[in-house]
Amino acid sequence: MSGMLHDLASLVNGTPRADKMAVMPPAPRRRGAARTEELLQATLDLAAEVGYAGLSIEAIGRRAGVGKHTIYRRWPSMAALLLDALSSVWTSDLDYNDTGDVRADLREQFLLSSHVLSSPPIGPAYRALIAEAQGDPSLRAAIHERFLATVEQSTLNRITQAQRAGELTPDVNLEFAAEVLCGTLYYRHLLTTRPVGESAVDGLLDMFMAAYGQPQFPAGNGR
Amino acid sequence: MSGMLHDLASLVNGTPRADKMAVMPPAPRRRGAARTEELLQATLDLAAEVGYAGLSIEAIGRRAGVGKHTIYRRWPSMAALLLDALSSVWTSDLDYNDTGDVRADLREQFLLSSHVLSSPPIGPAYRALIAEAQGDPSLRAAIHERFLATVEQSTLNRITQAQRAGELTPDVNLEFAAEVLCGTLYYRHLLTTRPVGESAVDGLLDMFMAAYGQPQFPAGNGR
């Protein structure tokens, strides 16, 4: 586990002088930091415009008015650059509400995140990263660690909370359920051409609730 | 729907003289057909050896002792070549038994197909195709049509049969359940670094059976 994290860190900050992680505002902000953020933005813009095909270090540099060296000094590969670029706009780790109604809370977040995942800038950048990762197991691990596992974890937190509240079957390990929920959404998004819409989310939640919802007592909070 | 199929056909057989589809033995077998099969095999071999990185038209041609033209005359892109190469060894559309025990039948096929998917030659070729597809929506549609949808369909057939046999809840649309089952497996395979082992399959089937298994009457055939 921590091995993955280490691989990730070395992948992204493999350069000798990586001043700071992306998305960290409190910094002395030498000349380099400003350029770093510009490059991340240029990467996202370019991914949104031309997609994975046509995405290259040279193209990013051209767009940002930057020499290739300036990019290579910061990231060892385009995969690392994409990883940081995506992180810089990946604010929502699925920020679940807890209204006392699991199904509604899951539905809201699934629909929201599916919209985020399928529209620029995150959508195209994510696709590019997935493509890049097919030839690089350590990048695959990094993506899983940094994005997928996070989403699964927050989902697991929410449904575990529901389980404690009596909304779901007690004494059942929900870890795998969280993976099934998130995995199905990502499967649709990244591997098929079907949209992730209300019917898909509802179908998924139907199965989830049929499996783990308390049969007779509808909601746990009110008793 | 049929639009996807048309796109697929044009993608694979876009050349003016595409004598026949791959994997069709009964043919006059001019000089070209033999080369075609050799090229498909060389593609699979190369994918198994070097993975997606290092896979190129030139490398395939070099390995097969073939000019690039010979490849381009048959397939318009490496994506089309990969698609045909994978089809030529993709024999099992999940060939479910019907022993009267859905869960056991699903489990057997899931474990079997997960092994096939993660080992050469199918594993690496599949990964290469997924990578290629991230920049090409029509290829994504082709993959879904040719492989994923097929797997989902045969799974749907099996569980629908189980539903008729009284093993599963009647009057429930299982179409989405089939997608969840297959999607979760492919999610693990292609997007994470977790292995698809017995525990994963069992966890998945736990959720499926909890959702749709008949609560009191264990199996339909025996009693």
Add this chain to the structure above:
DNA sequence: CATCATCGGCACGGTGCGTGCCGATGAGCG
């Protein structure tokens, strides 16, 4: 004001792409 890391620009050899043009090969037909 002096220093020096970082900058943009340029060029390099290497590789793959997709195409065009060869002369050789071999299958099918008369």
Add this chain to the structure above:
DNA sequence: CGCTCATCGGCACGCACCGTGCCGATGATG
């Protein structure tokens, strides 16, 4: 049997991108 012609392997082209090295300019630091 020999002719014909599609297909073959080989080679070369222009283009693009890779990753690296070397410039002289810039601008933040002290």
